[in-house]
Amino acid sequence: MTALADHAGRYAAAESHFARARLWLIGLPALLLAYLVYIFFAFEGPALIRDANADNARILVSDMVTHKVHVSRDNRDGSIEVSVEGERKGRYPEGESPAWVSLGETTVIDLGGGHVVTFGPDNATEYAVPGYGTIFAQPSRSRGVDATLPDGPVPDWINASRNRIVADTEAGRFIVTRNRTEVFRYFAGWELFFFTLDSPYHGFGLGALTTAAFGGEAGAIWEEFWTNDMWRHAEVAWALFETILMAFLGTMGAAMIALPLSFLAARGFTPLALVRFFSRRLFDFLRGVDGLIWTIVLSRAFGPGPLTGTLAILLTDTGSFGKLFSEALENVDRRQIEGVRSTGAGAVLRARFGVIPQLLPVLLAQVLYYLESNTRSATVIGAITGGGIGLLLTQAIITQKDWEEVTYYVLLVVLMVFAMDSISGWLRRRLIRG
Amino acid sequence: MTASLTDLHAAYDAQLRTKRLWTATGLLIFVLLLVAGFLTANDRNAGGFLQGIPNVFDFPADVVTEAIARAPELPGLVIRYLPSLAETVNIAAAATLIGAAIAAALAFLVTRGLAPAPWAVAPIRRLLDTLRAVPEIVIALILIFVLGGGPVPAMIAIALHTTGALGKLFSEVAENAPLGAVEGLRSVGASWPQRMLFGVLPQVAPNWLSYALLRFEINIRASAILGFVGAGGIGYDLRNAMSWGQGRFAEAAAIFILLFATIVIVDQIGSAIRERLTKGAAL
Structure with a gap:
């Protein structure tokens, strides 16, 4: 009789223990989940998802592994400047340019893949986009930017207004404002990481550098690298x-x-x-x-x-x-x-x-x-x-x-x-x- | 006999001398490094150590005098900054939760003897190492650029770091768990997740919880610091209060009080719970 009562008591104890354990097992995760839901709304999750700037993310990721070279013309005096990342320290010396830019009365910038930008006289600018046509832009002090696009609807990679036209293509970026005409071309890798443009070793390959180093220039090479203005x-x-x-x-x-x-x-x-x-x-x-x-x-x-x-x-x-x-x-x-x-x-x-x-x-x-x-x-x-x-x-x-x-x-x-x-x-x- | 004893003695003395010489040289180099380091740091600082030392208490004194002068306002200020404090604590708590959850899942994957895919152990460990190595501030600032300001970038940044730190600790704990229960479960046909959930998790839960609590304490500090660089919460208010300058230091005092009290209270509660968890007593 007592044994039976004892047994029943133990059974009840075990039951309540299981019930408690079950409650913990379900209750704790539920509580944590509720907290995370609260956090989601307290931190304005919905607004964040709406406002997250995908463009910034894209810029960030692509800029991490690429660099751009700017070719820009000052529309007030017609001077043209080629520079890496638009920085003064990465500017090509006056009259010099990379092979894809030919400076002159009419400057032709080959962006690759058939994309060609031409800086003509009197600030007239053309951008030939393969498969679309040619964009003409004529900036002037008085009338803003006069843009002429090929016939048909304006594609969404072109953003044109009275004072500004921007075209983003796979080859680069093209911006004309009243005061400046700019073209960006993107390249893979970190440019000028070892030597800046003004360094005598700029453009040397690994082989040429090794030869020069063994020719007694190791100190000078190290000096040029160590004092690189851009990467410091x-x-x-x-x-x-x-x-x-x-x-x-x-x-x-x-x-x-x-x-x-x-x-x-x-x-x-x-x-x-x-x-x-x-x-x-x-x-x-x-x-x-x-x-x-x-x-x-x-x-x-x-x-x-x-x-x-x-x-x-x-x-x-x-x-x-x-x-x-x-x-x-x-x-x-x-x-x-x-x-x-x-x-x-x-x-x-x-x-x-x-x-x-x-x-x-x-x-x-x-x-x-x-x-x-x-x-x-x-x-x-x-x-x-x-x-x-x-x-x-x-x-x-x-x-x-x-x-x-x-x-x-x-x-x-x-x-x-x-x-x-x-x-x-x-x-x-x-x-x-x- | 006596000669060999003398020899022995002499050899012992010589050895002792060499050892002492080495220890002394080592200590000397260490001290020289320290002194040279301090001198370098001193040189590079805007204000030197000796010029600065008399002013160390100026700012705390300013804050305290202003806090005393405006003592009746202090309770109101403390209450005004409570929501920011809640945000800072929430960032830390949510980051710890998310980080610990991911770390727990990854810990099973990288623990020798438990991992279902041994080839994946090394890469995931490297991933955890990397997550641990990147300072939170780096991820937070980059995310602020993409997501805009506010608590979420800080939360994600701290959560990632937490994943790296806890993943390593969790897997060290799991490595030492006896495998009997896992074998038992395997023998009745339990799947891998079931074996982990019912065979390993109950054994490691107290230690894991204890590590997660410690992380929470660390993360509150990290969350306050990230606030200071622009991620919201009490750190952000602190920076604003500091930039208002003299006359507004009572606000800074209120924030100091809140931050100090929070850190101390969470530390105390945390270490009490951790003591119980690791010593095996029930909560």
Whole structure:
């Protein structure tokens, strides 16, 4: 009888346990889903999907791997300029041009695939589009842009108004306004990455360069590459170094400050509860204020630059390391300390020979891990405080013009983090096991 | 006998000396590197360390004095910035959720012993490494260009980074899970998703949850920083408050208070829950 009642009781308990588990299994995902739906509307998802700028995305992706060459005529004085990416630094010298542009009284620009643009006298311009016809445009100060299109409906790749005509074709872009006539031709790859146009080595192939290098010009070649005005390799390398420097100094400085302080916060080393309490709150405060606020506060005192970033990392991580080290200190094996004490060693010697050897693997592992993660933080902090590769990166993104430059910096940042990751991993394995 | 003992002693001393010399040289190089580094950083900074040190407390003092002077307004200001704080926390929470969900799915695919397609392990791991390596700010700024400002670019950027970071940690946890339950499920004909869902997930759930919570704490900080560079939330308000300059620092003070309190509270709750999760107690 009792056995039966017991059985029924257990059965009921099991049933309710299952019911609870089922509720969790269905309830939790449902709750999370509801939260994500709320987020979708709170973040104005529908409007975002509607307004997302597909054109910008297209520009971004194509610009990452291509560059354009501008041929532009100033319609006020008739001067023609050929330049890479429209930049002053990428301008062809007066009277020179790439093979597909023939300068003269009438300038003929061959965009390839049968697309030909002609800059005639008196600012008259023609663009022959295969399969469509020829677009005539006559800009003038008084009457805007007079455009004559082939008969038939205006296709959607042409955008013509009184003061402006734009045609986007697979061969390039054609823009006529009152003051300027511009043609863009797109090419794959990053132009002028190694040498700018004014460099004597521009246009050299790998073979020619190697020959020249062995002919005693290696230094000059390196100099030309290193001082490339457009990609500024020297400056970029320095920025990368500055970022790594911020991470290195911040991490190491924080570890060196946090190590002695962590003894104050560890039970078993500091008998005074009050001291422990205050040193722990100090660590909490340093961590809680967060790198962002430290960066802002410090940049008011020290101005922008790598030192500010270094100190911001140093302060935040002193808090993190203090907490981690003091926790590790509370877990050390007391017997080793007793052993050292039995030889008559004082507090400092006990710490040096009884504690540090036990702490070292934890300490090194954490410091190296933070070094790697701080390389990333230093990039972000650099963007705020104005130092290192973070600054170059944000500047390049904010101008929204040279996405190949952005791609270059992103690649460098990723490589830098990979490199720091493998270096710190290698050191960790060597120092901790060896 | 005595001679060999003396020899031994001498050899020991010599070895000790060499070791000490190496340690000292290493330390010296390290210290020199640090000093040279600090000097370089100091040179490159707009204001030097020694000139700046006396001013370190100027700005905090300004903020505090203004906050005290306008103390009656502070509660109102704190309430005014609560919605932005909610946005910042929401960005972090949604990003953590999405990132953790993707990371969980990928973790099964890259864990040795569990992966259904061993050839896919290496490429997916590389993908996770790359996601982890790209700083959030890069993705956020590029997405702001495509999607316009607002919280979504920040959310996607943080979610991608979270995927990379958690994917690695999740798979390390799953690698150590005993395979008995998986074998048992296989023997009754369970499919791969069923084996993962019922054989592995219950074993790793506490540790995964604990890592995800830690990520959430990190992501709140990241979300505030991204706000500062233009992605909305409390970071954006902070930048505006800072640019108004003197006379408006009470706003900055209110934001500092909110941000600090949020980070500390989430840290405390998070570490309490994590303690329970990893020590095996029930929630």
